[in-house]
Amino acid sequence: MQFPTFDFRQWYQTELTTIEQIEEAFFNKKVDGELFFRGMPNYDFVCISSFYRYFISCRVLNWSEVDVGFNSKVLLPEIDLDEYKRLSFQILDVFYDNLRKLGSQELSFETVAYLAQHYGLPTDLIDFSYDPKIALYFACCEMPEKDCSVYMFDIYSRVKEMMELYASGAIGYCKKPNGSLMEPSERADHARELCTKLSRNGLSTVTPVIELDKIKYGQRILNQKGAFIYHRDVVPMDQLMYTASTDPYYPGRRVYKIPNKLKPTILRRLESKFGINEVFVYPNADQNLDIIDTAVKMTKSKLEL
Incomplete structure (x- = not known):
């Protein structure tokens, strides 16, 4: 199965070839x-x-070159975005319906998506962690024969950018329901809502805000210190992360390339120094885990996933 590639991330690439470099980049990095x-x-x-991987793997699609900025072109599948959107939300709807039938309390759309993502259903959420050591574990825990990578990115950068643009009035002035114009701070709050709220009729790329106190069944999310970007587009997230500026020193954007020979040593040190291992990142301590797993199986069966 062919999947997209994205060579332009090399503009922001750093190769780490020793365990000392790994420790400096990930073990000693302050989480801010x-x-x-x-x-x-x-x-x-x-x-x-x-979901992107699932969708294109189930279809015979034509591929064509797409301009992703700065006269940079990548070969991407030609996707019917209406069909893509319909099916991606159908999975969440069926999953939530099954959860409710099994006795789940009412959940936010974001929480339903988190649970679907963490328990094996294809979604348009892309996992990140605010702990670089967790990301390093996921880079090293599989495919021992392959070199790996860790992406570093401010996933709220678009939210901040949109808030500034709305507040300045650079992209127009918003009206309240009574017809009066919003103040700059109100326009900024409106932009934050647009860019962080997961909605079937909302933006195709948002960064949902995780309300930890409302996640009832999310021990995996807590242990993985998880965060997500929701991205529903033909073009991979790499476009937003690694073609938004030609300056390779743009703060907060980096791809670390790590040789496969370091993977075993990294995993041993993550476990011995920080207790990060498979049992930690995939705990079985979630409340109502049986309900979640059953709802996942029911959803896969109904939709033939």
Whole structure:
């Protein structure tokens, strides 16, 4: 099966070839809440969602070159985005319906999507972690024969950018329901809502805000220190992360390439120093885990996933 590639991320690439460099980049990095990390076990993988992979693997699609900015072109599948959107939301709707039938309490759309993502259904959520060590674990825990990568990115950068644009009035002035114009702070709040709210009629790329106190069944999310970007587009997330500026020193954007020979040593040190291993990142301590797993199986059966 062919999947997209994205060579332009090399503009922001740093190769780490020793365990000392790994420790400096990941073990000693202060977690400041601004940067997020994603581990990829195969360096050739790009940042696409599980639903994207599922959708194109089930179809015979034509591929064509698409301009992703700065006169940079990549070969991408020709996807019917209406069909794509319909099926991606159908999976969440059927999953939630099954959860409710099995006795689940009412859940937000974001929480339903988190649970679907973490328990094996294809979604358009893309996982990140605010702990670089967790991302490093996911980069190293599979495909021992492959070089891997860790992405570093401020997943809320688009939210901040849109808030500034709305507040300045650079992209128009918004009206309240009574017809009066919003103040700059109100326009900024409106932009935040647009860019963080997951909705079937909303933006195709948002960064949902995780309300930890409302996640009732999310021990995996807590242990993985998880965060997500929702991205429903033919073009991979790499476009937003790695073609938004030709400046390779743009703050908060980096792809670390790690040779496969370091994977075993990295995993041993993550476990011995930080207790990060498979049992930690995939705990079985969630409340109502049986309900979630059953709802996932019912959904896969109904939709033939």
